[in-house]
Amino acid sequence: xxxxxxxxxxxxxxxxxxxxxxGALLSQLEFARALHxxxxxxxxxxxxxxxxxxxxxxxxxxxxPVGVTSDGELVAMQLERSMPSLELAxxxxxxxxxxxxxxxxxxxxxxxxxxxxxxDLAEYVxxxxxxxxxxxxxxxxxxxxxxSLGERAESAVRQLLNRAEVEVVRRTKKxxxxxxxRPAVDRLELCECDSDRFSLRxxxxxxxxxxxxxxxxxxxxxxxxxxxxxxxxxxxxxLASRRPRSxxxx
Amino acid sequence: MRRVAKPxxxxxxxxxxxxxxxxxxxxxxxxxxxxxxxxxxxxxxxxILYHVLNQRDDTACERVFCPWIDMAALIRSRGDVLRxxxxxxxxxxxDIVGISLQxxxxxxxxxxxxxxxxxxxxxxxxxxxDPLVIGGGPCAVNPEPLAYFFDAFVIGDGEEVVxxxxxxxxxxxxxxxLTPPRDELLLRLAALEGVYVPSLYEERELxxxxxxxxxxxxxxxxxxxxxxxxxxxxxxxxLDAAPFPTAPIVPFAEAVHDRAMxxxxxxxxxxxxxxxxxxxxxxxRWRKLETLKKQTRAILANTGYEEIAPLALNCSDYPQMAELxxxxxxxxxxKHLSVSLPSLRPNVASVELAELAYRxxxxxLTFAPEAGSERLRRTINKPATDEEILTTARAAFEAGWTRLxxxxxxxxxxxxxxxxxxxxELTRAVARTGNEALGSRRGRLGIxxxxxxxxxxxxxxxxxxxxxxxxxFEAKLGILKDTLRSRRxxxxxxxxxQSLLEGMLARGGRDLCDVLRRAYGAGCGFDAxxxxxxxxxxxxxxxxxxxDLAERAxxxxPVDAPLPxxxxxxxxxxxxxxxxxxxAHEA
Numbered sequence: 001x002x003x004x005x006x007x008x009x010x011x012x013x014x015x016x017x018x019x020x021x022x023g024a025l026l027s028q029l030e031f032a033r034a035l036h037x038x039x040x041x042x043x044x045x046x047x048x049x050x051x052x053x054x055x056x057x058x059x060x061x062x063x064x065p066v067g068v069t070s071d072g073e074l075v076a077m078q079l080e081r082s083m084p085s086l087e088l089a090x091x092x093x094x095x096x097x098x099x100x101x102x103x104x105x106x107x108x109x110x111x112x113x114x115x116x117x118x119x120d121l122a123e124y125v126x127x128x129x130x131x132x133x134x135x136x137x138x139x140x141x142x143x144x145x146x147x148s149l150g151e152r153a154e155s156a157v158r159q160l161l162n163r164a165e166v167e168v169v170r171r172t173k174k175x176x177x178x179x180x181x182r183p184a185v186d187r188l189e190l191c192e193c194d195s196d197r198f199s200l201r202x203x204x205x206x207x208x209x210x211x212x213x214x215x216x217x218x219x220x221x222x223x224x225x226x227x228x229x230x231x232x233x234x235x236x237x238x239l240a241s242r243r244p245r246s247x248x249x250x
Numbered sequence: 251m252r253r254v255a256k257p258x259x260x261x262x263x264x265x266x267x268x269x270x271x272x273x274x275x276x277x278x279x280x281x282x283x284x285x286x287x288x289x290x291x292x293x294x295x296x297x298i299l300y301h302v303l304n305q306r307d308d309t310a311c312e313r314v315f316c317p318w319i320d321m322a323a324l325i326r327s328r329g330d331v332l333r334x335x336x337x338x339x340x341x342x343x344x345d346i347v348g349i350s351l352q353x354x355x356x357x358x359x360x361x362x363x364x365x366x367x368x369x370x371x372x373x374x375x376x377x378x379x380d381p382l383v384i385g386g387g388p389c390a391v392n393p394e395p396l397a398y399f400f401d402a403f404v405i406g407d408g409e410e411v412v413x414x415x416x417x418x419x420x421x422x423x424x425x426x427x428l429t430p431p432r433d434e435l436l437l438r439l440a441a442l443e444g445v446y447v448p449s450l451y452e453e454r455e456l457x458x459x460x461x462x463x464x465x466x467x468x469x470x471x472x473x474x475x476x477x478x479x480x481x482x483x484x485x486x487x488x489l490d491a492a493p494f495p496t497a498p499i500v501p502f503a504e505a506v507h508d509r510a511m512x513x514x515x516x517x518x519x520x521x522x523x524x525x526x527x528x529x530x531x532x533x534x535r536w537r538k539l540e541t542l543k544k545q546t547r548a549i550l551a552n553t554g555y556e557e558i559a560p561l562a563l564n565c566s567d568y569p570q571m572a573e574l575x576x577x578x579x580x581x582x583x584x585k586h587l588s589v590s591l592p593s594l595r596p597n598v599a600s601v602e603l604a605e606l607a608y609r610x611x612x613x614x615l616t617f618a619p620e621a622g623s624e625r626l627r628r629t630i631n632k633p634a635t636d637e638e639i640l641t642t643a644r645a646a647f648e649a650g651w652t653r654l655x656x657x658x659x660x661x662x663x664x665x666x667x668x669x670x671x672x673x674x675e676l677t678r679a680v681a682r683t684g685n686e687a688l689g690s691r692r693g694r695l696g697i698x699x700x701x702x703x704x705x706x707x708x709x710x711x712x713x714x715x716x717x718x719x720x721x722x723f724e725a726k727l728g729i730l731k732d733t734l735r736s737r738r739x740x741x742x743x744x745x746x747x748q749s750l751l752e753g754m755l756a757r758g759g760r761d762l763c764d765v766l767r768r769a770y771g772a773g774c775g776f777d778a779x780x781x782x783x784x785x786x787x788x789x790x791x792x793x794x795x796x797x798d799l800a801e802r803a804x805x806x807x808p809v810d811a812p813l814p815x816x817x818x819x820x821x822x823x824x825x826x827x828x829x830x831x832x833x834a835h836e837a
Contacts (some may be wrong), residue, residue, distance in 0.1 A: 021261075021263070022258070022261050022262075022263040022502070025257045025258045025261060026258060026502055027258070029504070030258060030502050030503060030504070033502075033504070034265075034502055036554070036556070037265070037500060037553065037554030037555065037556075038265075038554060039554070040550075040554035040555075040556065041551065041552070041553070041554040048586045053588070054586045056586075066257070067257075095554070097263070097264065097265045097500075097502070098263040099263060
């Protein structure tokens with residue numbers, strides 16, 4: 001099989017995984033280790049690196065922060081040989097621990113560099129709690145807090161999108177610095193609203209040069225709305241802003 | 251959950267974890283480990299007993315670990331209780347709570363488990379609805395410092411006696427009486443071999459004031475003859491046939507030892523005088539090579555581990571070690587399995603074993619000469635000559651290793667400054683050997699020197715010896731620091747305050763129960779985690795009980811003094827230990 005592939009091309013299994021419950025509490029390292037062990041139990045023909053401490057060639061499009069659930073984690077593993085996708089998926093599914101779910105698996109042949117080429121956006125749904133103290137002190141007393149919060153959130157979202165620059169403070173290992181996240185906010189919309197909470201659907205950049213974290217977008221909205229609490233973050237999908245080149249079936 | 255560090259510690263759900271419907275079993279057993287998840291999950295005993303108990307249809311075994319400080323605070327502030335990982339059931343809802351005693355510096359965490367779990371700290375305060383609290387593990391060979399907190403202790407190997415305890419419990423509860431008295435259960439348990447029920451013994455005072463401290467308290471004669479005078483340690487006679495978990499739990503979080511384990515041997519054929527393991531684990535038993543091969547295959551298939559460690563007090567003593575390693579290497583052929591050898595004797599044969607185990611990887615090898623001079627090594631009955639050690643080192647360097655780790659102890663009985671300087675000389679000689687043997691690769695030479703304070707432990711010939719004080723330790727360490735000045739040699743040492751406390755608890759009597767409670771009340775916990783040790787609070791707790799910690803811990807004991815652990819029979823007699831102590835002095 002392999003000799004027919006163009007030079008520099010290899011066989012990969014591309015996986016989409018969902019992470020819920022325990023799966024959302026894993027650090028990137030713990031997730032990688034759990035997946036690796038599942039792959040070994042399933043006896044999948046994964047390629048290992050050479051050297052003193054051989055590592056499986058499994059790569060991840062973008063690490064998921066601890067506590068965030070997801071429906072669209074993208075993982076690629078290099079295979080020694082091509083195998084039917086269905087067979088691979090069947091074997092792996094049986095070995096995945098609680099909290100990790102295989103959504104999709106396909107075997108492809110491509111160059112290593114093209115693995116996650118173009119993946120530069122992440123879509124999130126973020127549940128936000130509105131400080132009850134403010135709700136009580138303000139509109140809630142009049143009895144139409146639900147509508148007011150909705151309107152106010154709607155307008156805060158519009159304002160954010162209309163601004164040319166949105167500065168937030170980003171905490172890194174080296175300390176704090178101010179960054180402009182506006183170029184990295186691709187889409188932002190209000191999808192649900194209650195008297196003390198609302199949900200936002202957002203599409204933000206994950207590439208190093210244009211990156212915005214969901215919590216940073218919420219922090220920027222809090223400048224208009226008052227204190228907000230992030231209740232839950234869910235990653236819907238990892239996406240490419242441009243259409244990827246067509247894939248080759250292995 | 252997002253408010254605490256490493257939430258994955260508290261959620262369970264790991265591969266191979268067993269979650270039964272608790273309504274469908276007759277007995278709920280909690281295996282509680284008085285340290286963090288990562289430490290507890292590395293412990294083979296947990297995996298064995300979890301497996302053994304869950305194989306019973308009538309029993310469910312679930313795990314509980316000591317929550318880290320942030321999680322403990324969260325549990326308290328929410329008015330919640332400590333719960334099991336599997337079914338999230340409060341610890342106090344279990345029928346039996348088994349607490350693993352692996353280390354003296356975990357004792358405050360034992361109290362933390364009980365209190366957070368909603369169980370009265372003192373056994374005497376527990377009623378018909380409270381769980382039966384049992385202790386087991388190496389520290390149970392001197393259970394006296396914990397005597398008031400436990401209903402019973404199990405001394406020795408747990409695989410068989412745990413069934414007997416469960417059976418007795420069920421027989422007691424189901425004997426027809428509506429609320430059977432707890433005392434009845436304790437009497438039943440005390441009749442089992444290897445089970446110690448502290449409340450069934452009179453108390454007596456020991457060593458009255460002779461060492462400058464007040465009397466120690468310990469178990470005396472059994473009350474009304476209701477319990478045996480001596481509690482004989484349990485030994486699983488046939489290790490090969492003993493149950494072993496071939497589908498152990500695979501933690502999500504990185505355990506301290508995150509790998510597959512096979513227990514190749516139990517017990518040690520040597521008699522190093524400082525070592526308690528001999529009393530705890532003898533006689534020597536091993537599993538057959540065929541059994542180990544079968545278990546290895548099953549464990550790897552069931553876990554997906556990429557590393558395996560053959561476990562023994564010393565792997566060099568397993569008769570078919572070379573064959574076993576050859577097998578592990580071939581099984582690894584296409585599975586990228588790496589083998590880890592945690593314990594080896596300092597001899598050339600061991601280097602050859604290590605070559606088999608670490609086919610390509612030559613990162614570091616560890617040997618423990620324990621003492622610097624040949625004389626002192628004879629004293630402790632680990633009599634390797636300097637030449638043997640250097641030949642071993644040469645063999646290791648020639649086989650490709652560039653980094654060696656050497657373990658020594660300071661504060662051994664009869665040790666002089668000359669013996670401490672001998673550590674420097676031996677280490678330098680190893681370094682010179684490395685320089686010669688490595689040739690052009692000498693730039694990579696590295697020697698890591700690990701120095702521990704010798705702690706006299708119960709049931710060893712040195713149990714009467716004095717422990718050096720932290721000040722003496724620092725002084726002797728100073729000799730090493732002054733004489734070992736090379737960037738190739740890295741010196742590490744243990745925290746002497748921790749050793750002081752460990753020694754005190756290891757040889758303590760019942761009077762330390764009160765000290766423990768006070769120390770726990772003053773906020774002590776996770777004492778084995780260097781930065782968490784609150785020595786001032788401990789010293790206060792001792793002072794409040796009329797004990798000077800430093801003085802008591804460093805006192806020499808007269809050999810005719812009664813010992814707090816004399817009623818625990820580990821199989822090595824007092825006469826043997828005394829004879830060995832005399833031999834040590836003569837060496």
